[in-house]
Amino acid sequence: MAKKQLVSVKVNGHEREAAVEPRLLLVHFIRESLQLTGTHIGCDTSHCGACTVVLNGKTVKSCTMFAVQADGAEILTVEGLASASGQLHALQEGFKQEHGLQCGFCTPGMLMSSFALLHNNPNPSEEEIRRGISGNLCRCTGYQNIVGAVQYAAAKMAKTESEANVAEGVAK
Ligand code: FES
Ligand code: FES
Structure with missing residues (x-):
């Protein structure tokens, strides 16, 4: 050994x-x-x-x-991905809301690939999302709802950021 x-x-x-x-x-x-x-x-x-x-x-x-x-x-x-207090990441919320999983086996990998995608490209097109998860196989969902989940997360993260910017502006 x-x-x-x-x-x-x-x-x-x-x-x-x-x-x-x-x-x-x-x-x-x-x-x-x-x-x-x-x-x-x-x-x-x-x-x-x-x-x-x-x-x-x-x-x-x-x-x-x-x-x-x-x-x-x-x-x-x-x-x-979730916060220390247990609040789901926008992507986790998106997979839940948009039915982005069935058996869930592929989901951790899908989440991590999507996380890296949104980190590098916060507003990806559908094609860019599909390319971003192209290394991850799902045998249940047909991918469409996973794309929807990532779009949900991108929209939510953009909204959270713009609200934070407004709050920061108000605080100044
Ligand atoms: S377990 Fe690593 S790519 Fe399938
Ligand atoms: S949800 Fe079953 S493999 Fe993707």
């Missing part, structure tokens, strides 16, 4: 570390070492996107890299 290596990461704002075998995949590190089981494993071969997380601001399929390669990284998983 190979010598274990210490992997330290910041996950959802918390510093975490564990000693792991060098061959351990990041997705297994997240699910088993860190006990964050919201990140799913669908295929283990980089096809389905269920294991998608945001690593240093970019989406990665966490079954495609080793945990040791993530040493020192900042990772956001689906558990980190």
